[in-house]
Amino acid sequence: MMRSWDHWVEESLQKLQHLQLVGSLRPIHLHSAPALEAQKPIEDEFNVFDELQPWDRSAVQVQITEATFQKWVHDIPSSGDDDGIQSFKKLLLFSANDYLGLGSHPTIGKAAAKVALEHGMGPRSSALICGYTDYHRLLESCLADLKEKEDCLLCPTGFAANTSLMVALGSVGTLLAAGKTPSPDEKIAIFSDALNHASIIDGIRIADKQKSVQIFVYRHCDMNHLDALLSSCKIMKKVVVTDSVFSMDGDVAPMVELVKLRKEHDFLLVIDDVSPLGQSIKKVGPPY
Structure with missing residues (x-):
């Protein structure tokens, strides 16, 4: 089924290319400002600390x-x-997003201060115009290596990443439709956990407004309910989306069961995996 999704995405990109709607990211290489080059450079001190430090407590x-x-x-x-x-x-604070305390780590602070002195605040523009730099590309490559994925695309916020992805998946149905509006069989069937993050829900709602998806909501982490919905759905292009760790509730999605259902029903499995990033999470066999 993944070969089918690869085919559908490739065909959608070809249509976008034909419509001249495909943009390219052209990294701008930043150089140090001449007025700042004479200043005393900030040393590259990438310190690692094994135990709790004073800044760890100040962060929370x-x-x-x-x-x-x-x-x-x-x-x-x-x-x-x-x-x-x-x-x-x-x-x-136990409700912030800085799980690893990186925001208060002295190494991060020094690195941020150094790049701000050397390059200012960077080009003020969207990525597609002139706001994409070699630093952005380097970060994308490093994140892809960290997650053992083929590539990575930076978004301004996590909320924007989820919303954009749901809309993009829905647009596959519109781009491949025979007419201007997808028929019921040409739509994308999206199966969403009842307690998914609001960013996922908003993205699905936007896609629904474009009449490109059919939405199914399964009970929270209820694989029997999901199985029943998948079994009764006749739409070919199916997507199941879930948080890996539900940030508002703290529980973990049943990844093993989801992978088994994926093998049985041939759907595209989308995981919002931001919460465990950098933490020790047990892997579920082959990449899902």
């Missing part, structure tokens, strides 16, 4: 005013303003 320890705390606890609407001098309350 914050303080808020007592008034704001009470509004949070009692779910009282707030404009975000704190009036006057008030007492503060210290809290530990």
Whole structure:
């Protein structure tokens, strides 16, 4: 089935090429600003620390005013303003996205400061115009190696990545349709876990507005329900999308069962795998 999806994607790209809608990324190679070259360079110190360090705690320890705390606890609407001098309350954050504490790591800070001094804030433009640099391409290549994948495409946010992917998958049905609007058989059948991230759901909804997909929502991590939906679906192009780790609930998708269903029903399996990035997660045999 993966050969079929490769064929469908290739055919869709050919149609986009014919319509002159395929853009190319042309990396701009950045050079140090002349005025900054004479400054004392920041040393490349890529330190690794095995134990907890002071900055690890500072990354998750914050303080808020007592008034704001009470509004949070009692779910009282707030404009975000704190009036006057008030007492503060210290809290530990467990809801941010910096799981590995890289945002406060001194090595990351030095690297960010160095590149900002050498290149400023970079070209202010979209990637397709002139905002794509050799640094972006290097990061994409490194991330692809890290995830053991063929290639990587950077998006401005994780939310944008999921939304864009769902819309792109839906567009395959539109591009390969015989008419302007896909018939029921030409649509993409998307099977989504009930507790998938909002970015996935929004992307599917946009694709649905374009009348290019048929949406099926299966009960959270319920493989029997998913199996039943897949078995009764007559659409050829099927996609199953799920979080690997559900960030709002903390549970893990049944990856082994999903891979078994994929072999049985020949669907394209899409995994939002951002939460385990850089962490030790047990692999599920062959790449899924």
